[in-house]
Structure formats: C-alpha cells, structure tokens
Amino acid sequence: MPGVADVSSSGPRPLPGSGRTAVVTGASSGIGAATAERLAAEGFDVVLGARRMDRLTALAGRIGARALPLDVTDPASVEAFAAELPQVDVLVNNAGGAFDATPVAEADLDSWARTYEVNVLGTVRLTKALLPALRASGAGDVLFVGSTAGLVSYEGGASYTAAKHGVHTLAGTLRLELVAEPVRVIEIAPGMVRTEEFSLNRTGSKEKADAVYRGVREPLVAEDVADCIAWALTRPHHVNVDLLVVRPRAQAAQHKVHRETD
Structure with missing residues (x-):
C-alpha cells in the first residue's frame, strides 16, 4: 500500500539484552541459576560466578554462558574475577544466604559473622570492584537480590534480617550516590521462595x-x-525500579501466611 512502510524486511527484533554483559553471583543454584538462565534467554552475555565450579560449568554449558570461580568473601577471588571482565553492563548481586534461626539471646556470633560477610561485605566488595566497568558501559545496572527480611524483622531471624537490612540500606545509599551517573540501582525483595538449599542451609535438616x-x-x-x-x-x-517486593499470594505479610490443612 502506498505510503505505508514495509517493516517485514527489517527482520526480527533483537532480544532486550543483546550486546550486554550480565554478571550473576551465587549462580550455582536457586535464584542465581534461574536468573542466569532467564537472562541468557533474554539475549544477555551471561557470566556466572560461584564457588562450586562443577555446578557452574554444567549450567554454563547448558545455557551458553561463561563460568568463573568466585568467592565474594575472598578479596583475592573478587580481584581475579573482576580482572577477567573487560565489559560489565549488569551486576546481579545474588550471592547470600541464612545460616541459623536462633534468637538473639542464643546468638552464634560465628554464624552472624558468616551471614554478614556473605550478604553484605561480599556484596560491597564485588560492587566496588565492578563499578568502574558499570560506569564505563554508559548504561549500567546494579541489582541487589534482597529480601522482605530486609524490610521487616521477625523472631529467630536476627542474623539474616540484620544482614538483609544492610543490603537494603546499601542499595538505597548507592542509588543516592550514583544519581548523576548512568547506572541504575535496583532492589528485588522476595518473600517466601522455595528453593533446594536456602531453608536447608538455615535449619540444618x-x-x-x-x-x-x-x-x-x-x-x-x-x-x-x-x-x-x-x-x-x-x-x-x-x-528505575527502586524496590520490587514480591511474595506468594499465600503470604500477605512476613507473619501472615495461609497454610492449608489436610
């Protein structure tokens, strides 16, 4: 038809992540592995980071990603990881976890230290290392996988809620500090998520x-x-999606969960 452009010859649209490199930490299982797979499907060039290289290599081979060893609690590991990445457009800070469910009066300070080291200091360590590349990209994204535990406290969760409150504050502070720069700071805060390892690591059985x-x-x-x-x-x-809280419909709040009985 005269006057109507023919767009059929332009070919398929590029995938949203085409040409962008996305780093996903804690990618050997759970949310990290699922995120890596989804971002690869969206066209991102995905780099996986975690300690368990057997799992990481298998996932990388399946989704067409790159696997690199990473322990966010080890400065030398973070430095070596960052040195392998000349381009970074997206950092998904997912590495973390909970390792106890004891009240404050019975606190295991070693568990507290481990929880804080993995969730907070490790996240700061890697974010700091990759910020120059994210800035240089001209359109960088730092995404923190937080938790509703970073917004609401609850009994028996002090070590984890304290750490995730730290992550929430870290995201908010970084967003303020980078407001004049081409880097978005995003926080996703899930509620109850059933994965193969999270609650097992926390409860021990x-x-x-x-x-x-x-x-x-x-x-x-x-x-x-x-x-x-x-x-x-x-x-x-x-x-910029500052904060996205996502829960199952059965969880109206941290302490309000509908459970069906047999």
Whole structure:
C-alpha cells in the first residue's frame, strides 16, 4: 500500500539484552541459576560466578554462558574475577544466604559473622570492584537480590534480617550516590521462595526445611524471582525500579501466611 512502510524486511527484533554483559553471583543454584538462565534467554552475555565450579560449568554449558570461580568473601577471588571482565553492563548481586534461626539471646556470633560477610561485605566488595566497568558501559545496572527480611524483622531471624537490612540500606545509599551517573540501582525483595538449599542451609535438616513451606499451596519458586529480575533489567534505562517486593499470594505479610490443612 502506498505510503505505508514495509517493516517485514527489517527482520526480527533483537532480544532486550543483546550486546550486554550480565554478571550473576551465587549462580550455582536457586535464584542465581534461574536468573542466569532467564537472562541468557533474554539475549544477555551471561557470566556466572560461584564457588562450586562443577555446578557452574554444567549450567554454563547448558545455557551458553561463561563460568568463573568466585568467592565474594575472598578479596583475592573478587580481584581475579573482576580482572577477567573487560565489559560489565549488569551486576546481579545474588550471592547470600541464612545460616541459623536462633534468637538473639542464643546468638552464634560465628554464624552472624558468616551471614554478614556473605550478604553484605561480599556484596560491597564485588560492587566496588565492578563499578568502574558499570560506569564505563554508559548504561549500567546494579541489582541487589534482597529480601522482605530486609524490610521487616521477625523472631529467630536476627542474623539474616540484620544482614538483609544492610543490603537494603546499601542499595538505597548507592542509588543516592550514583544519581548523576548512568547506572541504575535496583532492589528485588522476595518473600517466601522455595528453593533446594536456602531453608536447608538455615535449619540444618530436610525435615525442618520442609516444615517452613508445609501447607503453603504455592510458595514462590526461583523462576518467579528471575522473571522479576529480568523484567526490571529490560525496562528502558531511564526507568528505575527502586524496590520490587514480591511474595506468594499465600503470604500477605512476613507473619501472615495461609497454610492449608489436610
């Protein structure tokens, strides 16, 4: 038809992440692995970082990503990891975890130190190392995988809630500091997510881990959080998702979870 442009010859649209390099930490399982897979599907050049290279290498081979050893608690490991990355457009700070569920009166300070080192200091360490590349990209993204535990405290969760409150404050502070620069700072805060390791690492037994989700019809799964992460990262770069809280419908609040009985 005269006057109407023929767009059929222009070919398929490029994927949202085409040409962008995305680093995902804690990528050997759970939310990190699901996020890496989703970002690869979105066209990102994905770099996986974690300690368990057997898992990491298998995932990288399956999704067409690059696997590099990374221990965010080890300055030398972070330095070596950053040296391998001439280009970084996206950093997904996912490495973290909870390692106890004891009240403050019975606090295991070694567990507290480990929780803080992995969730907070490790996140700061890697963010600092990759910020020059993120700035140089001209359109960088730093995404923190936080938690609703970083917004609300609860009994038996002090070491983890303290650490995740730290992550939440870190994201907010960094956003203020980088407001004049071409780097977005995004926080995704999931509620109840059923993954293979999180509650097991926290409680120390499969029985206790299963009890966390007992009766909850549909807790979130890692892919649900990965979907939110991918959505936030693929918005136009002038759109900043400061904080996205995502819970299963059965969890109205930290202490309000609907559990079905047999």
